[in-house]
Amino acid sequence: MKTIRMNKNYLMLLALVALGLSACRSDERTPSGGGYLAVRVAADNEVVSAASRAEGDGIPDVEDFSLSIAKENGELVSKWDKFSDYDAEATVVPVGTYTVSASYGDATTEGFDGLSYAGSTTANVAEGETTDVTIDCTINKARVSISYTDAFKSYFTSYSAYVSSSRGNKIDYTADETRAAYFTPGNLDVYLNVTRPGVSGSVALKVKTLAAEVKHEYRLTMDVDAGTSTLNIIFNDDPESTQNVEFNISDAALNAPAPTIVAHGFTSGEEAMEVVEGGSVEGTLQAYLNAPSGLAGCELVTSSAALKAQGWPEKVDLMALSAEDQQKLTELGLVMKGLGSTHDKIATVEFQNVVPYLYCTGDGNEEHSFTLTATDVYGKTTKTPLVLNVTSRNNGFAVTLPESVPYGSNTMSFTMNLEGDASKVKFYYSAYGADQLFTEDNVFISSDGTTHTVTLTYPDPLIDTESDVKFKAQYGSKTIEKAFKVEDPELTLSLKNGDADVWATKAYVKVEASAKSRASRTISSSTVEIQYKDGEVWKVWPNQSYDSEKGLFLLTGMGEGATDTDGVAYTLRAAYKRGGEAVTYSGELPITTEAKAQVGNAGFEEWHSEIYKFTATMFGTKEREWYLPWNTDDSDIWWAVNSKKTMLSECTNWNFDYKVFPTVSWSSSNKIEGDKSIQIATVATGAWAIPQGGSVTPHAGEIWIGTADDGGNHSSEGHAFMSRPSSISFWYQYAPVDSEKFYMKVELKAEDGTILAVNEITDGVAEPSGNIITLPFVYTTNDKKVSSIYMIFKSSTKDNPSYNTGVTMEMAGRDQTSHIGSVLRIDDIVLNYE
Missing domain, CATH: 2.60.40 (Immunoglobulin-like)
Structure with missing residues (x-):
């Protein structure tokens, strides 16, 4: 290795001189689409130690450093093995951003000759310009x-x-x-x-x-x-x-001797023991560790594709486990003793519970090996590591599902191949967004060697023909996930208009044959019958008819036992008959009839009174009592009254014998059931409401389903209601003045405001003794549910009704005298369901 003993500053000076020489260029050069890089390389051999910064070996000549230029994405543009080969004048670099790197030595070499440097920086190249670049290189090793x-x-x-x-x-x-x-x-x-x-x-x-x-x-x-x-x-x-x-x-x-490891239940390093995947071994597979000087480390190296796939670490010190590795090894069956925080000289590692988690990731057999090495506190290592070899024999675990099952099936049968205990296979179905385990009672297995026929019973009939039915089988650590379909049914039973087809006492149902069986399945009253489930027995619905034009079966006579809040639930199916015998069935159709609902306080037995205070011109503050048809603690109020129209006028001639009273009250006379009926009267009120007459205004009595404002006017009309009655009945008694008529109306609406049924009495005549009247409902459409009901009664149809002066009559249990006109009594409103 070529080294030069010099300090950092002197080296950088030489690099600058080299840069100056290379920068002597002709001013006439004009590169097109690129620029130049004037590169300076500086090397620093300082390293960090715990106590000081120490100078190391001499720094190599920067001319011997390699140089490279790469794009931002890492693509190499140019490279020079030696910096001395780089000609800044001759190297035109396209416009852009680059990483310029310099290095010396092999970054992967280790040893006394392993000194290496590296450094890089980012440079932006502009057209026709020279960019100065300085690369500071430092030692990239320890x-x-x-x-x-x-x-x-x-x-x-x-x-x-x-x-x-x-x-x-x-x-x-x-x-x-x-x-x-x-x-x-x-x-x-x-x-x-x-x-x-x-x-x-x-x-x-x-x-x-x-x-x-x-x-x-x-x-x-x-x-x-x-x-x-x-x-x-x-x-x-x-x-x-x-x-x-x-x-x-x-x-x-x-x-002291090095640690030793002794095998129990197997021979270390010998030919692998063969275990069918998912199976177990008898007895223990134990490694006994003994370190006379004390254990310091216990390295486990594992070669197993199956365990690796399950998160088992390939190499780990069992005495320095992370919480994650500790949990995973324990989950997968490894038992360790004496390797925790209180470790000493002896420990054991048991592998027998790991074996069931070993499986074949491919089609053939698969090898697994565990190598255990112990180290004591002096670093002495086991001379001969313990090696446990296991061969997983492929158990051939596979399932062959049917492509589809019949519509409405509760069971699904398939063939399963497995060399092993078939009873240990777990089967799952999908429900509520998660896998659900089939219980033992819902799994039946018939075995013939390694071939098994499995029948699964589902908790609900399989009727979803749009989505695949998910299937999952698990044996040990091996999982199979598949799916199958539900066939389109030969016969389907449905509600054409959803819940709107189910009434309180009847239902309209639609029967269709599938496309593949339509040619041989003619729907008629003679070929199809609707059945209902009575306990676990299917019976023919006794009252059914078929409308061939509408293509609907009408089932009547339903709803027996329904209450005013709850309907009756039925489970139906359609049966296709040939020669009088059923040959195929539709899936099950659960329905619930509408409740036989009634209006609130229909017998008008619930009342309370309130005191209205006002100031009379001549007599100061006075009080009047008025009556409301609901209890004070009722949270669901149905009725409203217009009594405040007769309560708000000032009365200057207050006389205890002649009291103005509200247009609506209760009466105990002429009732047919209970103690009370509702009394709706025309009343004239004003400043001179005296027996001889005076300046008064008559108001017809009025009660309706809804709410009233402070002036006794309609604030809202109607009340939530979900049933469709066939008619309405009520008792009435009417004593008109001057042959006046009373008015009544009842209306049922859908959620969108459509009036589904209405009936009214526009000219109700006198009825001195009392009578019951029934009004039928004719529904404009059958494809919508009722959402609300509205009802109103008026004592007179005239805008300016007549009245008699000084009339005395029973009201709320006592006689009162006032200017009274026509009087209408109503009781026992009943909504009928037929």
């Missing part, structure tokens, strides 16, 4: 030197050292070696070979492990305190350094 004190030399009769690098190189340091060696970054293990009288043979001691970094120097001084038989390794000439190491080098310690 430097290691070893020296010995006189006390050390006197204690041992012979000695030497070597360094083992992470690249697998071994560099020997003889007893008289004073040079430093160079190493690439990484862990370096330092060993001493020493011989002493009274010790049998040379002893190898592992005295230090260095985490070597570039541009760092590591000086190790070997010293001995003969009085205490202690070896001191002084790091970078610093006696106080925490990185210094002490060893017991008494004769007894040096004579």
Whole structure:
């Protein structure tokens, strides 16, 4: 190696002179599309040590450095083996950004001749211009030197050292070696070979492990305190350094044997034991470690494609495991004892539970090997490592699924090949976005040697014809994932309009034959029947008819047992018959009828009263009581009243015998069930509401489903409602004035506002004794669900209704007198479902 002993500044000066010579160019040159690079290379041989910055070997001549120019993407543009060959004037570099690098020596070589430098920088080249570039090169290795004190030399009769690098190189340091060696970054293990009288043979001691970094120097001084038989390794000439190491080098310690490893349950290094993949071994596969001087390390090197795929580390020190490696080795069956934080001289490593995780990553058999080496506190290593070899015999684990299964099937059967215990195979189906394990009760296996017929029972019928059915089988660490399809059914049963086809007492269902069976499957009332599930028995629905024009079956007589909040659930299917016998079935169709819902407080038994305070001109503050058809603690209020229209006027002639009362109240007379009915009356109110008449305004009584504002006007109309009744019935009694008529209307709407059914009474006539009236619903369409119901009753259809003065009548359980017009009583509203 060519070196020149000079300081850094002098070298840089020479480089500048060379640059100046190369920069003598003709001003007339005009490169097109490119420019020039005026390159200067500087080298620095300083390295970092723990105690100081130390000068190392002399710096090579920069003319001997190599030079390269590369694009930003790493593509090499030009390269010169020696910087002296670079002609700045003759080298035109295209416009752009480049990485300019210089180096000396081989960056991968390790040893005493392994000195190397490297440096790079970024340069922007502009057209017709010269860009100055300076590359500072530094040592890109770690430097290691070893020296010995006189006390050390006197204690041992012979000695030497070597360094083992992470690249697998071994560099020997003889007893008289004073040079430093160079190493690439990484862990370096330092060993001493020493011989002493009274010790049998040379002893190898592992005295230090260095985490070597570039541009760092590591000086190790070997010293001995003969009085205490202690070896001191002084790091970078610093006696106080925490990185210094002490060893017991008494004769007894040096004579202690290297660690040994004994195999139990197998023979180390012998021909591999063969185990069918996924299988297990009887007994133990144990390695027994004994280190008389104390364990310091236990290296496990594993060669297994299967274990590597499962996250098992290829090379690891079992006494210095990361939490991640510890967890993974334990998960995959390795049992370790005596290698933890309380380790001493004896430990065991057991492999028998690892064997079930060994499998073949290919079609043939596969080899796995485990090599275990122990090291004691003096660096003595097991002379003969323990080797466990295992051959996994391919178990032929494979499954052959059917391409498809019939629509509505609950089971799927397939063939499985396996040399092993088929009962240990786990099968999974996909549901709720995750794999679900089939229970033992849902797996049936029939075996004939290594061929097995497996039948899986699914928790629900297979009816999804659009997506593949996912399948997963797992045996040990080997997993098979496949899929199959569900055939289009020969017969399908569906709801043409979804839930809108299911009413409270009936349902419309559609039966279709698949495309492949349509020619032989004619849908009619004679070929198809709708069945329902009664427990585990299928029965024919007793009331069914077929509309060939609409292509729908009508099922009536449903909903028996429904309540006003819940419908009745049914499971249906269609059966295709030939010669009176069913030959194929559709999948199951679950439906739930609508509830037989009723309006709230339909019998008008729930009431409460409120006090309205107002100021009368002549009599001060007065109070009036009015009545509302719901309980005070009700959270779901259905009805609204217009009573405030008769409550807000000032009454200057307040008389206890003649009281203005609200248009709506309850009455205990003429009811058909319960204690109360609702009374809707026309009332005239005003400043002169006296028996002889006066300045008054009549208001027809009004009640409706919805809400009222503070003036007694409609604020909203309707209430949420999800059922479709066939008719409405209610009891009424009507006492009109001047042959007036009462008004009633009921309306059912869809969510989009479409009126689905409506009925009304526009000219209700007198009914002195009371009667029940029924109004049918005729629905405008069958393909929409009801979303709300609205209902209203009025005591008169006239805008200015008539009234009589000084009328006394029962209201809310007591007689009251006022200006009363037509009176309408309503009770027991019933929504009928037929």
